[in-house]
Amino acid sequence: DSGVTQTPKHLITATGQRVTLRCSPRSGDLSVYWYQQSLDQGLQFLIQYYNGEERAKGNILERFSAQQFPDLHSELNLSSLELGDSALYFCASSVEQGREQFFGPGTRLTVL
Amino acid sequence: AQSVTQLGSHVSVSEGALVLLRCNYSSSVPPYLFWYVQYPNQGLQLLLKYTSAATLVKGINGFEAEFKKSETSFHLTKPSAHMSDAAEYFCAVSAPRSNDYKLSFGAGTTVTVRA
Numbered sequence: 001d002s003g004v005t006q007t008p009k010h011l012i013t014a015t016g017q018r019v020t021l022r023c024s025p026r027s028g029d030l031s032v033y034w035y036q037q038s039l040d041q042g043l044q045f046l047i048q049y050y051n052g053e054e055r056a057k058g059n060i061l062e063r064f065s066a067q068q069f070p071d072l073h074s075e076l077n078l079s080s081l082e083l084g085d086s087a088l089y090f091c092a093s094s095v096e097q098g099r100e101q102f103f104g105p106g107t108r109l110t111v112l
Numbered sequence: 113a114q115s116v117t118q119l120g121s122h123v124s125v126s127e128g129a130l131v132l133l134r135c136n137y138s139s140s141v142p143p144y145l146f147w148y149v150q151y152p153n154q155g156l157q158l159l160l161k162y163t164s165a166a167t168l169v170k171g172i173n174g175f176e177a178e179f180k181k182s183e184t185s186f187h188l189t190k191p192s193a194h195m196s197d198a199a200e201y202f203c204a205v206s207a208p209r210s211n212d213y214k215l216s217f218g219a220g221t222t223v224t225v226r227a
Contacts, residue, residue, distance in 0.1 A: 042217060045216070055213070090155060090156065094213075097213040102158065105154060
């Protein structure tokens with residue numbers, strides 16, 4: 001158990017819908033990262049937050065957004081969902097930027 | 113930009129045999145390198161990391177990796193494979209010295225262990 005929690009574990013929804021994925025980092029970790037894992041793209045970095053502020057963006061679609069709250073938990077919002085958004089979404093946290101990242105169990109999103 | 117290439121998408125070894133997983137990196141600045149393992153339907157677990165200290169890094173579960181700058185490699189080894197080592201392994205790179213903290217992953221290597 002890495003200490004990073006993600007909810008829900010599974011999510012099944014329809015095209016065009018909007019979903020919110022939640023991540024609670026390890027106690028004391030200030031940095032949160034979101035990654036997407038799919039069969040065709042592999043593991044891709046989406047976005048990073050540090051102590052409530054956005055610090056880096058990867059190949060994140062405009063339909064996707066995220067935020068980190070004052071209690072340091074983070075949410076990833078996916079809207080206007082398409083079939084291709086079906087993937088595993090991982091959250092990771094680290095105590096400081098540049099330190100090792102610990103991954104949560106992931107949320108498996110299925111868009112039908 | 114940083115990237116890693118994992119040579120071989122599948123590796124099959126006999127129980128008790130050497131496990132060798134290959135990773136080559138590309139980075140314009142001194143990199144940080146990591147190996148993660150992913151068991152079916154689970155998240156990624158950190159096996160070991162290189163952050164510019166000792167070039168031979170020991171990790172959990174008997175794994176180790178050696179950073180070779182001249183070869184831009186960070187291969188993962190385990191002297192004797194166990195059935196529980198069957199999983200997917202990912203090499204990853206980041207570049208904190210250039211304020212690039214994200215992990216860039218390789219495509220992964222799936223390890224199967226034959227009894």
